[in-house]
Amino acid sequence: MSQQAEATSPPDTSASYDGLRLSHLTKTFPGFTAVNDLSLDVPRGSFFALLGPSGCGKTTTLRMVAGLETPTDGTIELAGQDITHAKPYRRPVNTVFQNYALFPHLDIFENVAFGLRRRKAGDVERQVEEMLALVELEGQARKKPAQLSGGQQQRVALARALINKPEVLLLDEPLGALDLKLRRGMQIELKRIQTEVGLTFVHVTHDQEEAMTMADTVAVMNKGVIEQMGSPTELYENPRSTFVANFLGKSNLIEGQVTNRASDFLTVDMQGITVSVPADRAHTDGDRGWVGIRPEKVLIGPEGAELDAPGNTIPGGVISDVSFVGVSTQYLVRMPWGQELEVFAQNTGRVEIFPEGTKVELSWRPEYAFLLDASQDALAGAQDDNV
Amino acid sequence: MNWIRRHLVLILGLLVLAYTFVPIAVVVLMSFNDPATRNVYRFDGFTLHNWTNMCEDPAMCDALWLSIRVGLLATLVATLLGTLAAFALVRYDFFGRSSSNLLIFLPMAAPEIVLGSSLLTLFVQGGFAGQLGFWTIFIAHVMFCLSFVVVTVRSRLAGMDDTLEQAAADLYATPSQTFWRVTFPLVLPGILGAALLSFSLSFDDFIITNLNSGSETTFPMYVWGAARVGVPMQVNVVGTLMFVISVVIVVAVELNNRRRQKALAAT
C-alpha cells in the first residue's frame, strides 16, 4: 500500500443516505434504558412500521426522531443531514399524535394551516382546501375539533401533518382509538395516501396485524432493541427469535437436539421424533434449539392416516380442546411428551372436525419449520390470550 | 449560562414567589424589634421583650381575644351551614339550583366596602343601630365565609367517587351508615380545609368588621387604630404566630398525606 493511497480519506461508509438513518441510538432514563443502541435505515418513500409491545421503546424512538426527546447517545440523520439535536420546529419531520392533539381553540382550517403559517408559506388557502379534499373532509373547514367524530379528528391530524410535506411522517399509534371497522378503513386509506403522496411514513404500533397489512418493512422491537427487521412475509414465515415467532401470529415451539448439521437440512431429535429443518431457517449454532412451526402449517388427521408423505410425521397426539372459529377450527393437541400444540385447520368442508379425545397424528413440511436458539424464552412475545 | 436560559421561567417564577415572602420576613423581623420611637416604623434593635410581654397593651389582647371568639363561632356556623349547602348543591336537584350557584358566588366577587356598607344600612334601617357589636360582627363574618366554605366543600364532594357509596349500600350499609362511614370521612379534609380558610378570613377581616362593630374592637381594627399613632411591636408577634401556626398545619397535613400515600404504595 503506497503512502499516497493511505493519505486519502477512508471510504465514506456513511455516504449520504437519502432516507432516515438511526445510528446507535440510545435513550436512558434514571433506572432504565428505553432504547438500547438501536440502528436502522428507513428507505426513502417506504411505509415503515415499528412494531412491538408497550414499553419496548418504539414511542421513545419516534419521539427522538420528532425532536420531542433528546437521545442520550447516537445520531439521527435525515437525507444526509444530522438532526440529532435539532429542535422539533427546525426539523422537516411531522407527527400524527396518538391522541391527535388538535388545537381546541382553532377551527379545522387553522389547525391544518398551523404549520404553514408558522413557516410563513404562501398560498395557504388553496393548500388547505387540497389537503382537506385528500382526507375527504371538505366542508368541515370551519368546525371546531370537538364537533368532529374520532375518525374525522384523526384525518384532520393527518392532514395537518401531511400538508407540510415533511421528509418523514411519523405516526404514533394513530388508529388506536378507532373502532375495528373504522380502523380497517383507515389502514387502507393511509396506505393509499402514502402511495399517492410518496412520502416516507414511519408508523409505530403494537398491533401486528396493522403493521403487516400496511407496511413495506417492519422492524420488531423488544426492550429497546430491534429483534428482527424485514418484509412482513419474511418476518412471519422465517422468524429469527422466539419473541418474533410469538409476537407475530402464533407459533408452536418444541424442544429438540440437533443431531446432524452436515447438509442443506438439519436433523433434529425432537422429543424422540426425527424432524428436519432447512439450514437457512436454522437460527442457532448450538446443539439444542426450539423447533418452531406455525399452527396453520400443521396438518392433522386420525391415527395412522398418511397425511403428507414428504412431511415430518409426529404421532401420538390426543385432541384436548376444539374451538370452532368459523373460518377455521383451532385444536389443542396434547403430545406424548406433555406439551399442547396448537393446530389451525381451515374449514374447507372437505375434512371433518375432530372431537375432543380423538387420537391424531400431526404432520408438517420441513420447509415451513424453523429452528431458534434454545436459550431464548419460549414464551417471549406471546400475547395474553395464549398464556 | 445555558442552564439559566433553559430554566429562565422557573427562576423568574421562584423570584416572584420569594418576593411574596419579603413582607412576611419583615413581620417576623419586627416582632423582635425594639423601637426607638413609636411613630416611625423602622427596625432599631433586637429584643425578645415583645414575645415575653405580649399583652403589654391590654387593649391588644382584648381585641385579639374578641377576634378569636368571633372567629371560632363564625367558623363553626359557616362551616356547618356551608357544608349542608354544598351537599344540597352537589347531590340534590331542586328548583332554582343554578341561580343558587350564582347566589353563592356573588359575595366572593363583591368589594368588601360594598358588602360592609350594605350590611350596615340593613342594621340601621332595622333599628339595630345601637346594638352593633359582637353579634353583628358574627353575622357579617358568617355571611362572607359561607361562599368560601360552599365552594371548598363542593369541589371536594364533586371530586369524590360516588361508586363508593353504591358499594357500601351493596354491602348492607343503611344510608345513615353509608354517610358516616364512607361519605363523611372522605369529605372531611375538605370540610376541615374550609374551616381553616373560614377562620383565616374571619380573623383577618377589617373593612366589613370596621363598619359593623359598633364599639367593639377586633384585632385588625386594633392594628388600624394603632397604626395612626404607632403600633406596638407585639402585633407582629401575633402576625408571626398566625403565619407559623398556619404553615405548620398545612405542612403537617401535607406530610400526613405523603406518609399515607407511601404506606399505600408499600402494600
Added chain:
Amino acid sequence: MADTTRRRGWVGYALFLPAAAWLLVFFVVPFYSLFATSLYDQSGSDFRGWEMTYEFGNYADAIEQYWQPLLRAILYAGIATLICLVLGYVLAYAIAFKSGRWKTLLLVLVIAPFFTSFLLRTLSWQLLLADDWYIVDFLQFLHILGPDDRLLNTPVAVITGLAYNFLPFMVLPLFASIDKIDHRLIEASGDLYANPVAAFFKVTWPLSLPGVVSGTLLTFIPAAGDYINAQLLGNTNTRVIGSVIEGQFTDANNSAIAASLSMSLMVIILVMVFLYIRRAGTEDLL
C-alpha cells in the same frame, strides 16, 4: 366522573335553606336597604327605620364631590391588576409547567404568606418603602428616583401594596387554567414549526384565557374597594373611594352620601365586569 342522578325532594331544599336564608337576609336584602339609604333626604334623621324619600339628587351630590377618589380607586386597582397579571402569570406558568413534583408544595407556598394579617403585611411595606431603607436607596443609586423623591406615601406605594396583597387572587385561577392545558398540544405546536415564543402566543395564551378572565376579575373587584393600602401607604392626595365611604358612614354620619357612593361603586364595577366578560367570553368562569 360519573354524574350521579341527583335526588329530588324536600331534603335538598332543607339542606340548602339555612345557608340560603343567611345569604338572602344578610347579603341580598342589604342591597335594598343600601339603595333605600342612598335615597334618604339627608336633612332628616337616619335612625327612623324604613323611611324612604326619593332623593336621587344624593347621587348627583355624591359624585360631584367625590368623583376623584372614585376614579382614583378604579385607576389604582386597574394598574395593580395589570401588574398582578404579569407577575401572577409568570408564577402560575412556572408552577404548572416547570415544577414537576414540587407542584403542590409551591402552591402551598403561594398561599402561605397570606395567612398573616392583611394589615400587618401592608404595614411591612411601610418599612420596605421607607426613605432610608434599601429599596429607595437602591433606586436613588440608579437615578430612577431623585435625591428628594420618596416612595412611601405616594401612589406608587399604594399600587405596590395593592399588587402585592391581591396576588394570590390572580395566581390561583391562572394556575387552575394553565394547569389544564394538555402538554401534548404544546408538543404538537413544536412539531409544526412553532418556536417557543410562537407556541406561547398561539397555543398557551389563548388556552389560558378563562383563567386570565377569572383572575383579573377576582383581583380588580376587591382592589377597587380597598382603602387599607391607600391609607397606610399613601397620603391625603391618594384618597380612594373606600375610605370616603367609610368616613362618611362613621365620622360624618352621612349615610345617604356614603350609601350612594357605595351603590355607585358597585354599579360601575358591575358595568365594567359585564363589558369585560362580553368581550372576553364567559366560558368556564366559575
